[in-house]
Amino acid sequence: MRFLSSLAILIVLLVSGCSEHFPNQPLGNLPPETFLALRPDSTLRRTASQQDIHWWGEDPDGFVAGYYFSFDSTHWTFTTANDSLFGLKLNTTDTTYSFFVKAVDNEGAEDPTPASLRYPIMNTPPTVSFVLKSDVPDTTYPVASFQWVGLDIDGDETITSFWYALDDTSNPNNWKSVPGYARSVTLYKADGLVEGDHTFYLRARDVAGAWSKTIQMPDTVKRTWHVREPKGAFLIIDDYQPADAAAGYYATMFDTLTVNGRHLGSQDVWDIKKGASPTKRGDLVPALINPTFIETLKLFKYVFWYADNNPSLEIAQASLGAFTRAGGKVLFSSSFPELSSGQGGVGDFAPIDNTEPSYFTTILMSGDTLQAVDPIYPTLVRDANPTIYLFPRGLLPKVNARVIYQMQSSSRWSGQPVMGVQDGDSPSFVLMAVLLHRFGPPASAAEFFRTVFGKEFGAQ
Numbered sequence: 001m002r003f004l005s006s007l008a009i010l011i012v013l014l015v016s017g018c019s020e021h022f023p024n025q026p027l028g029n030l031p032p033e034t035f036l037a038l039r040p041d042s043t044l045r046r047t048a049s050q051q052d053i054h055w056w057g058e059d060p061d062g063f064v065a066g067y068y069f070s071f072d073s074t075h076w077t078f079t080t081a082n083d084s085l086f087g088l089k090l091n092t093t094d095t096t097y098s099f100f101v102k103a104v105d106n107e108g109a110e111d112p113t114p115a116s117l118r119y120p121i122m123n124t125p126p127t128v129s130f131v132l133k134s135d136v137p138d139t140t141y142p143v144a145s146f147q148w149v150g151l152d153i154d155g156d157e158t159i160t161s162f163w164y165a166l167d168d169t170s171n172p173n174n175w176k177s178v179p180g181y182a183r184s185v186t187l188y189k190a191d192g193l194v195e196g197d198h199t200f201y202l203r204a205r206d207v208a209g210a211w212s213k214t215i216q217m218p219d220t221v222k223r224t225w226h227v228r229e230p231k232g233a234f235l236i237i238d239d240y241q242p243a244d245a246a247a248g249y250y251a252t253m254f255d256t257l258t259v260n261g262r263h264l265g266s267q268d269v270w271d272i273k274k275g276a277s278p279t280k281r282g283d284l285v286p287a288l289i290n291p292t293f294i295e296t297l298k299l300f301k302y303v304f305w306y307a308d309n310n311p312s313l314e315i316a317q318a319s320l321g322a323f324t325r326a327g328g329k330v331l332f333s334s335s336f337p338e339l340s341s342g343q344g345g346v347g348d349f350a351p352i353d354n355t356e357p358s359y360f361t362t363i364l365m366s367g368d369t370l371q372a373v374d375p376i377y378p379t380l381v382r383d384a385n386p387t388i389y390l391f392p393r394g395l396l397p398k399v400n401a402r403v404i405y406q407m408q409s410s411s412r413w414s415g416q417p418v419m420g421v422q423d424g425d426s427p428s429f430v431l432m433a434v435l436l437h438r439f440g441p442p443a444s445a446a447e448f449f450r451t452v453f454g455k456e457f458g459a460q
């Protein structure tokens with residue numbers, strides 16, 4: 001503690017020529033004296049930016065009515081308190097704050113020699129880390145999002161910017177910044193996500209100009225992820241886990257299929273069930289459906305989404321509405337789970353209110369037939385494959401939807417369950433409640449796809 005004694009005050013006043021204005025005082029009233037205390041454990045060391053400052057005053061011939069404090073000895077704030085917690089903002093790497101306080105007595109006389117202390121504040125660099133389980137997949141289309149957590153013990157709000165770079169960190173022009181409140185960025189082809197291997201780098205900068213360490217994604221042995229650019233406007237989403245002939249069937253189908261004089265092809269297949277488990281999405285599914293999955297779909301115009309009897313409805317629900325609103329066209333083919341009282345949420349993206357609450361027959365037999373309600377579609381017949389086809393379930397169309405397929409009439413079920421619908425005059429969505437690779441004959445299956453993508457969606 002360093003206080004000026006009364007004698008020293010006099011000396012200072014004499015030497016300085018009385019720079020401090022003396023307020024008018026009643027004759028004989030003596031001004032108070034002011035004292036400042038440091039916390040016992042915080043003598044003049046480099047300190048954190050939160051400071052608990054204490055002061056008190058003594059008046060020789062009255063009592064202390066309050067205090068004025070200031071950080072510049074020009075702008076003063078009145079208080080009757082004896083302490084306060086101040087958040088001292090960092091403006092540069094290391095900042096020294098001066099604190100002044102002067103007591104006021106019951107007669108209004110101020111201490112002519114305010115007590116003061118200097119508080120050196122040390123800046124600590126920020127830190128940044130990627131959000132847990134937000135890793136970029138091994139392979140993506142030219143859309144990738146990165147999410148992070150930024151921390152600074154001087155206050156997270158003292159992070160002024162995050163800087164990221166793709167691949168090359170040595171060129172300063174390659175670093176781009178986002179504001180300090182940003183916690184994610186999504187990159188596209190225009191940002192450099194061209195065909196090939198890439199690495200994302202990130203660091204944070206605080207108000208004092210201090211940098212965090214640079215982190216990178218991926219941080220695996222390989223240290224890069226692969227970006228593949230779309231080969232066309234047609235995307236197949238493989239939402240199908242059984243290791244059977246389905247993937248090969250669709251690949252062959254679309255590689256040989258001619259729609260309005262062009263092959264749709266099967267070069268762009270996105271396996272969203274690869275590595276999936278009941279508790280984990282597929283390895284190739286990005287952490288963020290919005291925007292990453294949606295923006296990836298938007299790289300295409302036509303999507304064929306085929307699912308097993310456990311479709312990824314949560315992903316479809318969060319993405320397909322945005323995709324079709326942006327002009328995308330979807331053929332969605334799925335069987336629906338055995339144990340479920342309908343599929344809430346399907347109506348958010350497909351032209352149905354729900355699926356039927358239960359299956360209409362236990363087994364769909366070879367020869368069971370989907371009758372075309374709309375004559376532009378071919379009749380489809382269940383194949384002779386001995387693999388059992390269980391628990392078919394009908395659809396409950398929305399009022400403005402068009403039914404395109406129903407089951408044949410049969411003594412094994414009542415009525416003609418709706419098995420296929422589309423969403424109106426200029427269709428953007430066709431939903432089939434069957435595993436399409438189990439229906440033929442091949443020429444009819446091809447005709448079905450040609451009708452959906454050529455006639456309904458107008459694929460060119």
Ligand SMILES: [Ca+2]
Pocket residue numbers: 029030031032059060061062063105106107109
């Ligand atoms: Ca006094």
Ligand SMILES: [Ca+2]
Pocket residue numbers: 123124125126152153154158206207208210
């Ligand atoms: Ca800092």
